[in-house]
Amino acid sequence: xxxxxxxxxxxxxxxxxxxxxxxxxxxxxxxxxxxxxxxxxxxxxxxxxxxxxxxxxxxxxxxxxxxxxxxxxxxxxxxxxxxxxxxxxxxxxxxxxxxxxxxxxxxxxxxxxxxxxxxxxxxxxxxxxxxxxxxxxxxxxxxxxxxxxxxxxxxxxxxxxxxxxxxxxxxxxxxxxxxxxxxxxxxxxxxxxxxxxxxxxxxxxxxxxxxxxxxxxxxxxxxxxxxxxxxxxxxxxxxxxxxxxxxxxx
Amino acid sequence: xxxxxxxxxxxxxxxxxxxxxxxxxxxxxxxxxxxxxxxxxxxxxxxxxxxxxxxxxxxxxxxxxxxxxxxxxxxxxxxxxxxxxxxxxxxxxxxxxxxxxxxxxxxxxxxxxxxxxxxxxxxxxxxxxxxxxxxxxxxxxxxxxxxxxxxxxxxxxxxxxxxxxxxxxxxxxxxxxxxxxxxxxxxxxxxxxxxxxxxxxxxxxxxxxxxxxxxxxxxxxxxxxxxxxxxxxxxxxxxxxxxxxxxxxxxxxxxxxxxxxxxxxxxxxxxxxxxxxxxxxxxxxxxxxxxxxxxxxxxxxxxxxxxxxxxxxxx
Numbered sequence: 001x002x003x004x005x006x007x008x009x010x011x012x013x014x015x016x017x018x019x020x021x022x023x024x025x026x027x028x029x030x031x032x033x034x035x036x037x038x039x040x041x042x043x044x045x046x047x048x049x050x051x052x053x054x055x056x057x058x059x060x061x062x063x064x065x066x067x068x069x070x071x072x073x074x075x076x077x078x079x080x081x082x083x084x085x086x087x088x089x090x091x092x093x094x095x096x097x098x099x100x101x102x103x104x105x106x107x108x109x110x111x112x113x114x115x116x117x118x119x120x121x122x123x124x125x126x127x128x129x130x131x132x133x134x135x136x137x138x139x140x141x142x143x144x145x146x147x148x149x150x151x152x153x154x155x156x157x158x159x160x161x162x163x164x165x166x167x168x169x170x171x172x173x174x175x176x177x178x179x180x181x182x183x184x185x186x187x188x189x190x191x192x193x194x195x196x197x198x199x200x201x202x203x204x205x206x207x208x209x210x211x212x213x214x215x216x217x218x219x220x221x222x223x224x225x226x227x228x229x230x231x232x233x234x235x236x237x238x239x240x241x242x243x244x245x246x247x248x249x250x
Numbered sequence: 251x252x253x254x255x256x257x258x259x260x261x262x263x264x265x266x267x268x269x270x271x272x273x274x275x276x277x278x279x280x281x282x283x284x285x286x287x288x289x290x291x292x293x294x295x296x297x298x299x300x301x302x303x304x305x306x307x308x309x310x311x312x313x314x315x316x317x318x319x320x321x322x323x324x325x326x327x328x329x330x331x332x333x334x335x336x337x338x339x340x341x342x343x344x345x346x347x348x349x350x351x352x353x354x355x356x357x358x359x360x361x362x363x364x365x366x367x368x369x370x371x372x373x374x375x376x377x378x379x380x381x382x383x384x385x386x387x388x389x390x391x392x393x394x395x396x397x398x399x400x401x402x403x404x405x406x407x408x409x410x411x412x413x414x415x416x417x418x419x420x421x422x423x424x425x426x427x428x429x430x431x432x433x434x435x436x437x438x439x440x441x442x443x444x445x446x447x448x449x450x451x452x453x454x455x456x457x458x459x460x461x462x463x464x465x466x467x468x469x470x471x472x473x474x475x476x477x478x479x480x481x482x483x484x485x486x487x488x489x490x491x492x493x494x495x496x497x498x499x500x501x502x503x504x505x506x507x508x509x510x511x512x513x514x515x516x517x518x519x520x521x522x523x524x525x526x527x528x529x530x531x532x533x534x535x536x537x538x539x540x541x542x543x544x545x546x547x548x549x550x551x552x553x554x555x556x557x558x559x560x561x562x563x564x565x
Contacts, residue, residue, distance in 0.1 A: 002324045020464075030476075054479050062476035064559050066458075069468030076473060079462055081559065090387065096331035097320035115320050118313015121330055123486060124251070127388035127456070129556035132482040138313030195463035198555060200455045201387045209463045 002095045004088065005104035013107035013179035014145055015085050015206035016165065017188055021213045022172040025065055025078030029164035029173060033061040033082070033143070036163040041148040042113070046136040058132045060143040061164055068212075075212055080173070082164070083130035083143035084197065084205035085109050091122040091131060100140070107179065107206060108145045116140055127198050128205075150175075178206050251389065252489040253549035260308040261379060262408065262541045265401065267300030268337075268372040269409025271344060275369030278351065279362030283413075283427070284420040290351040293416050298344065300412075301372075305337055329385055333378035340371040376405050388555040390454035390565055396445040403438035404541060410434050411511060411537050414518070415530035423522035432515045435537075439508035442544065446500065449551060454565045461558040472561040487554035496551065499543050507540020 037043045037060065047057035061082040068075050085102075089109050092100045099116035102109045111122075111131075116139040123131040123140060131142045146162035149155060159166065165173045176185030185208075188194070194208035274293055277283040283293075309318045322338070324331040343364040350361030357365070380401035383392040414431040417424045458472075459465030491499075511533040518529035553565040 002327045004327075025474075056477075056479045056481050058482065059477075062481075064472065064476050065474035066462055066464060066470050067473045068464045068466075068470050073467050075467060077462075077464060079559075081476075090385075093327040094330065094382075094385070096322075096324050096328045096334065097317070098324050099320075115317065116314065117317045117320060119311070119321070119330065120313075120486065121328075121382070123482070124386055124554070125388065127555040128461075129483045129487070129559060133313065133486070135313075135482075140313075197463055198456050198460050200460060201555075203387075211463065211466070 002092050002098050002100060004092060004102055007087065011107065011179050012105065012177050013085070013087065013206045014150070014176070015107070015178045015185075015208070016082070016145075016162065017174040017176070017178075017185045017194060017208050017210060018080055019172040019174070019192075019210040020077050020079065021192075021210060022170050023063075023078040023080060024170055024172075025063055026169065027063050028167045028169060029080055030059060030061045030063055032163040032167035034059055036146065036149070037144075041144045042111070042141050045141065046134055048135070058134050058141055060130075060132075060141070062129075073215070075215070077212055080164075081128060081130075082207075083109060083145075084128060084203075084207040085143075085145060087204035087206060089203060090125040094121045094125045096121070106177075108147055109142070110144060110147065111140050111142055113137070113139050113141075127201050127203065145175075178208065251549045251552040251554060252486050253546045254311055256307045256311040258542060258545045258549070260304045260311070261401075262304070262404075262538075262545050263300050263307065264304030264337075264379070265376060265405030266408035266412060267297050267302070267304060268340065268375050269402075269405040269407075270297035270300065270412055271340065271372040271409075272369040272376075272406070273409055273413050275344075275347065275365040275367070275372065277413075278347075278357050279365045281357075284417060285355075285357055286420055287352050287355050289416065289420050290348070290357075292419075293413070294344070294348045294352065296412060296416070297409075298341070298348075301337070301340075329378050329381040333375060333382060336371055336375040336378055340368055340375055343367040343371065373402075376402055388456075389552050390452070390456075391449045391552040394448060396441070396448055400438075400441050400445055403434075403441045404544065407434050407438040407511075408537055408541060411515070411530070411534050414515065415527065415534050418518065418522075418527045418530050422526070425519070428515060428519040428526075432512060432519065435508060435512045435515060439504070439512070442503070442508070454553075454555065456555045456558060456565060458558050458563060461555060471563075472559075475560055483556050484560065487556050488560060489550060490553075491547070491550040496547065499547050499550075503540050503544040503547060505540070506536045507544050510536040511540070 037045050045058045049055050061080060064079040066077050066079055068077055085108055089102060092102050097115050097117055099112045100122050118138040120133055131140050134141050150160050161175050165175045174185050177183045178186055180186060189208045192210040194210045196205050309315045312318060321331055321334045325335045346364040347361055347368050350356045380398035384397040387393050410431045414427050417427050458470045462470055464470045514529045514533035518526040555565055
């Protein structure tokens with residue numbers, strides 16, 4: 001059904017929080033996602049001409065790298081991007097068959113592969129490029145928020161998280177209920193002032209991006225003294241040390 | 251946006267077909283068009299052929315065309331679904347109108363009413379087609395109030411050019427239709443020029459900064475794209491047209507799509523008879539070429555916000 005579920009305040013909205021201050025651009029999350037989705041809910045993800053020239057394929061998670069600013073204050077920021085599981089996703093409402101839908105119980109946006117006709121209109125409607133066309137199967141595919149992991153009772157509870165979150169070696173990715181203001185992820189977003197991407201388009205993305213922290217450049221900011229201050233030369237310890245120093249420097 | 255030939259053919263052919271249905275559905279019951287059953291057959295057959303072949307072409311664009319019937323289900327939320335529903339609904343009163351006119355020679359009463367209904371549904375179909383594009387917020391060149399009027403204008407222009415040609419096979423000097431054709435062609439041209447001016451002068455509010463939520467430290471620019479090779483997003487949305495090609499194609503669209511058909515229509519209006527038929531036929535041919543160029547540009551000049559993640563500075 002491509003009408004959106006009625007929105008109630010405090011409704012469960014599962015999503016990711018991505019810390020742009022920490023991400024090192026290692027692509028582990030992209031690799032883990034690709035591997036997990038080699039089977040499972042939306043798998044397999046195709047790779048065309050994988051060992052030849054111009055290999056290309058379907059990935060749900062892609063890591064871009066940006067530079068911000070010039071000169072001393074400039075930063076390199078690695079930017080993982082996957083479906084933001086928006087509150088008001090136009091990719092759901094434009095779908096003519098009902099294949100694209102948002103779950104009322106947890107807000108995850110999914111594609112029903114068995115009814116998708118591959119018209120690609122949802123990918124046009126998504127400003128973030130979250131949806132890709134699987135030319136092999138003729139249907140659209142996108143991040144499932146690892147719906148086949150998070151509710152999977154065959155996994156131990158601590159593994160019931162999206163693959164990309166589990167694999168991140170620097171803990172730059174977090175998963176939780178962003179519809180609950182008291183959840184860990186929501187508090188993280190509030191404390192670090194997490195942002196929405198392209199808020200002007202009104203899709204109300206659920207995934208949040210934590211901005212890079214300001215670099216603490218001045219020495220006083222990280223505890224060192226601003227200058228080396230010579231110690232009092234009259235102290236006996238210093239006199240002894242100065243004599244030892246002169247002795248050894250001869 | 252990648253200009254898919256199947257979609258270019260679909261929107262131009264269906265636009266002409268449904269617009270011709272509008273003109274026939276209103277013109278015939280009001281007695282403004284030849285009442286001849288042979289004319290009715292030719293005109294309606296061509297209208298339905300244009301509309302249906304366009305729709306068939308759009309189905310070929312799908313990844314899973316065998317499931318295309320499912321596209322009728324989400325009319326509550328999807329303009330694409332609504333377009334499908336209205337296009338099919340249009341053919342029902344069109345059938346009654348056609349049978350009544352062609353086989354029974356009746357153009358008034360219930361038959362005429364079905365004609366008007368077919369015209370209204372055909373108009374709704376064209377509106378839905380335009381709204382599919384106009385409703386897409388990530389594409390500034392489509393998400394504006396020029397798109398739907400342009401779909402109507404260009405559709406009616408192509409439909410009325412075909413109508414002018416057909417009517418001339420029955421009437422030597424069809425003043426009304428010819429004048430309408432001339433005026434509509436000029437109006438469609440004006441609207442297209444205004445649209446081109448609009449997209450040339452404006453761009454989307456979205457920027458690399460808003461797309462990445464960065465920018466407080468200064469300008470944001472792409473350092474590395476996520477992959478060295480192409481992907482679906484770049485193939486579908488990363489299409490760009492070089493400026494010199496754009497200028498050349500706009501010239502083709504202008505000349506072949508508007509100037510030449512307008513002049514030929516004027517000559518046909520003045521000369522009438524067999525010369526008029528030839529002029530009108532050339533006008534249809536010229537407009538077809540011009541419209542393909544125009545529609546190709548409509549896609550090629552459209553920029554999607556996803557390109558902001560791949561190095562575009564503005565869309």
